[in-house]
Amino acid sequence: MASGFLEGKVVAITGAGGGIGRACALACAAEGAKVVVADIGVSLAGEDPKSEVADAVVAEIAAAGGEARSAADDVSTMAGGAHIVQTALDAWGRIDGVVAVAGILRERMLFNMSEDEWDAVVATHLKGHFTVFRHAAAVMRKQESGSLVGFTSGAFAGSVAQANYSAAKGGIVSLVRSAAAGLYRYGVRANAVAPIARTRMSANVPMELAEMGEPEDVAPFVVYLLSDAAKDVTGQVYTVVGGRIAVWNQPAEVREIRKEGRWTPEEIAGRFDEVGVERMTLIDRLEEYRKAAATGEKPNN
Numbered sequence: 645m646a647s648g649f650l651e652g653k654v655v656a657i658t659g660a661g662g663g664i665g666r667a668c669a670l671a672c673a674a675e676g677a678k679v680v681v682a683d684i685g686v687s688l689a690g691e692d693p694k695s696e697v698a699d700a701v702v703a704e705i706a707a708a709g710g711e712a713r714s715a716a717d718d719v720s721t722m723a724g725g726a727h728i729v730q731t732a733l734d735a736w737g738r739i740d741g742v743v744a745v746a747g748i749l750r751e752r753m754l755f756n757m758s759e760d761e762w763d764a765v766v767a768t769h770l771k772g773h774f775t776v777f778r779h780a781a782a783v784m785r786k787q788e789s790g791s792l793v794g795f796t797s798g799a800f801a802g803s804v805a806q807a808n809y810s811a812a813k814g815g816i817v818s819l820v821r822s823a824a825a826g827l828y829r830y831g832v833r834a835n836a837v838a839p840i841a842r843t844r845m846s847a848n849v850p851m852e853l854a855e856m857g858e859p860e861d862v863a864p865f866v867v868y869l870l871s872d873a874a875k876d877v878t879g880q881v882y883t884v885v886g887g888r889i890a891v892w893n894q895p896a897e898v899r900e901i902r903k904e905g906r907w908t909p910e911e912i913a914g915r916f917d918e919v920g921v922e923r924m925t926l927i928d929r930l931e932e933y934r935k936a937a938a939t940g941e942k943p944n945n
């Protein structure tokens with residue numbers, strides 16, 4: 645039950661017309677936030693925009709007694725990001741949170757991927773975070789408060805047939821860490837969520853995932869990150885699926901070899917085992933995933 649966790653806060657959520665974004669918008673409004681529902685209403689591949697998608701969620705929020713405005717903007721444009729933030733400022737004079745959920749999928753093996761497939765996915769996810777974060781951060785810096793929430797994916801650690809998506813999601817993690825570091829002194833926080841939830845996007849994955857949850861399972865964690873209860877949480881990445889919440893480690897070097905001066909290739913070959921490799925579990929498990937995709941069965945987690 646809603647407890648007014650976000651009372652008095654103004655939050656803009658991209659991709660809020662469907663899937664996880666919609667669940668976050670409804671949860672934020674139920675917790676007392678005023679919400680900008682930003683969604684251009686496109687297909688999974690990012691085509692055929694419809695403004696009714698955002699309007700429908702605004703109507704749902706209003707019907708439940710909440711306050712919301714729609715912004716049918718394309719997050720991959722600077723004008724779109726600016727307009728989403730301006731919609732919050734025009735309606736309520738401030739912006740306390742941005743949740744960047746908008747995303748599309750164009751899966752293809754790297755050797756077959758077109759420039760359009762690369763550009764559209766990177767523009768929607770990675771630039772789509774930059775456009776809203778950039779404009780909101782300028783306001784939040786002056787307010788000396790704010791919470792930015794990005795949406796990454798476990799696929800940021802590598803993906804077989806989604807090099808575009810994986811690269812964009814890795815970029816989002818780096819953008820969030822950079823925002824956390826750059827805005828720390830202004831009291832503005834930035835974190836990322838890697839969700840797994842039943843939506844049209846996850847339905848597109850060619851095998852049943854080992855873990856699955858609902859968009860409504862992800863929303864309470866987003867509400868938490870936006871709230872003052874999370875005032876000391878920044879620069880983090882969290883997996884959220886069903887009833888499981890997990891924090892990712894911070895990237896760090898784990899081993900080294902050194903010599904005075906420059907190595908020769910022969911010397912490196914002679915001592916390489918001392919620095920060695922870190923296991924890439926995705927590669928270790930490719931055969932298992934291939935079988936799961938072929939049979940439609942779940943891989944072991």
Ligand SMILES: NC(=O)c1ccc[n+]([C@@H]2O[C@H](COP(=O)([O-])OP(=O)(O)OC[C@H]3O[C@@H](n4cnc5c(N)ncnc54)[C@H](O)[C@@H]3O)[C@@H](O)[C@H]2O)c1
Nearest residue numbers: 659662663664684685686719746747797840841843845846
């Ligand atoms: N569903 C999962 O299991 C899962 C797993 C990992 C990551 N994610 C990430 O979570 C986020 C939400 O995914 P979802 O499953 O709810 O997807 P979804 O397809 O249900 O919703 C995405 C929404 O984004 C909107 N959108 C797309 N391009 C846009 C643009 N240029 N401007 C404005 N809006 C745009 C769409 O209209 C749609 O309403 C995405 O970033 C996705 O990559 C989802």
